[in-house]
Amino acid sequence: MSLNLSLLGQMLTFACFVIFTMKFxxxxxxxxxxxxxxxxxxxxxxxxxxxxxxxxxxxxxxxMLRDAKLKAAQIAxxxxxxxxxxxxxxxxxxxxxxxxxxxxxxxxxxxEKLRAKADLxxxxxxxxxxxxxxxxxxxxxxxxxxDMINQLIAEVGGE
Amino acid sequence: xxxxxxxxxxxxxxxxxxxxxxxxxxxxNYGDFFTFNMDTLFFSVILGVxxxxxxxxxxxxxxxxxxxxxxxxxxxxxxFVDGLVKETFHGKSKLIAPLALTIFVWVFLMNFMDLIPxxxxxxxxxxxxxxxxRVVPTTDLNLTFGLSITVFILVLFYNIKIKxxxxxxxxxxxxxxxxxxxxxxxxxxxxHEISKPLSLALRLFGxxxxxxxxxILIALLPWWMQWIPGSMWAIFHILIxxxxxxxxxxxxxxxxxxxxxSH
Numbered sequence: 335m336s337l338n339l340s341l342l343g344q345m346l347t348f349a350c351f352v353i354f355t356m357k358f359x360x361x362x363x364x365x366x367x368x369x370x371x372x373x374x375x376x377x378x379x380x381x382x383x384x385x386x387x388x389x390x391x392x393x394x395x396x397x398m399l400r401d402a403k404l405k406a407a408q409i410a411x412x413x414x415x416x417x418x419x420x421x422x423x424x425x426x427x428x429x430x431x432x433x434x435x436x437x438x439x440x441x442x443x444x445x446e447k448l449r450a451k452a453d454l455x456x457x458x459x460x461x462x463x464x465x466x467x468x469x470x471x472x473x474x475x476x477x478x479x480x481d482m483i484n485q486l487i488a489e490v491g492g493e
Numbered sequence: 494x495x496x497x498x499x500x501x502x503x504x505x506x507x508x509x510x511x512x513x514x515x516x517x518x519x520x521x522n523y524g525d526f527f528t529f530n531m532d533t534l535f536f537s538v539i540l541g542v543x544x545x546x547x548x549x550x551x552x553x554x555x556x557x558x559x560x561x562x563x564x565x566x567x568x569x570x571x572x573f574v575d576g577l578v579k580e581t582f583h584g585k586s587k588l589i590a591p592l593a594l595t596i597f598v599w600v601f602l603m604n605f606m607d608l609i610p611x612x613x614x615x616x617x618x619x620x621x622x623x624x625x626x627r628v629v630p631t632t633d634l635n636l637t638f639g640l641s642i643t644v645f646i647l648v649l650f651y652n653i654k655i656k657x658x659x660x661x662x663x664x665x666x667x668x669x670x671x672x673x674x675x676x677x678x679x680x681x682x683x684x685h686e687i688s689k690p691l692s693l694a695l696r697l698f699g700x701x702x703x704x705x706x707x708x709i710l711i712a713l714l715p716w717w718m719q720w721i722p723g724s725m726w727a728i729f730h731i732l733i734x735x736x737x738x739x740x741x742x743x744x745x746x747x748x749x750x751x752x753x754x755s756h
Binding site for chain 1: 496553568633
């Protein structure tokens, strides 16, 4: 029960234990815990950043979608307009073509008419000459009278 | 000389006898002080080394990733001690926290020997030829004083290191009554300082010694009723041993932070 040399032995033992803990136990454990703390903090920060990025991306996606819709609508609009214009153009062209054809046909008709008229004049003058010759009983000097006859015919034909 | 419950006095005395090693040559030349309490030294060293191996293993495998069970347990203790030290001690010291951890776990383990049935290890000792065995190292004044004097040396060391020898002397001489009454202050302060290791050692010793004694007394009861007071006292003792280890650690932290702070 009394104090003896064990006291010194215990003090020495105690000192050794404390030094061991101080050198080989405590720093390792606290370092690991500190590192974990940092990693957790980093992870939380990264998660937050990720969330923010996600939010941003969502916004971007919405914007892009809106843009795309707008563009699509514009494209459709232009296409419709162009279609209408093409149809208009084609109609116009067709109309013009038709008119041209009509014009040509009209020209032909006129020509035909003129030719027929000329033929008719010729025939009528021949008939008139023949008729007159018969009435006068003699031959009319064709070259001398043809001017007068032609005038007559022209008067008749001009009606 | 084995334990004999039929003779209570001898039984109790036997249980409180240390296994000593005191060569005759030493005793003749130097007296009784040159004695080693082999049982105290043996159990305290075994428990301390066990504690260190356990913690060293955990520290070596300590990873910042997901901790294992061993690491978890050690981390809980380290966090607990670290929190207490940070609350109390506002400087920077590489020593105090590991010191506190060592004290807490080591003292706890030594106190825990109290919960092993009082006759178990002594009986085994008798069987292998060891006739006296006290298994609870903290019931030996040599151990508790060994701890508290070491702590006290640290307290003195830091007092002198931080405040300087003159500063420390001034602090002792000028409180609590001011510098003109230093003749009164000085003895008071010295008693106050010396009471620190004394109270540390005696508190731990007294609690554990009394606890052990009560276990021995319970062991003297008839076998069929031992379990009632035995289990009650054991359960209560789980609290005592933890509390005593905690108090020893806490007071060490407090004394050392007082040594770091000047008034």
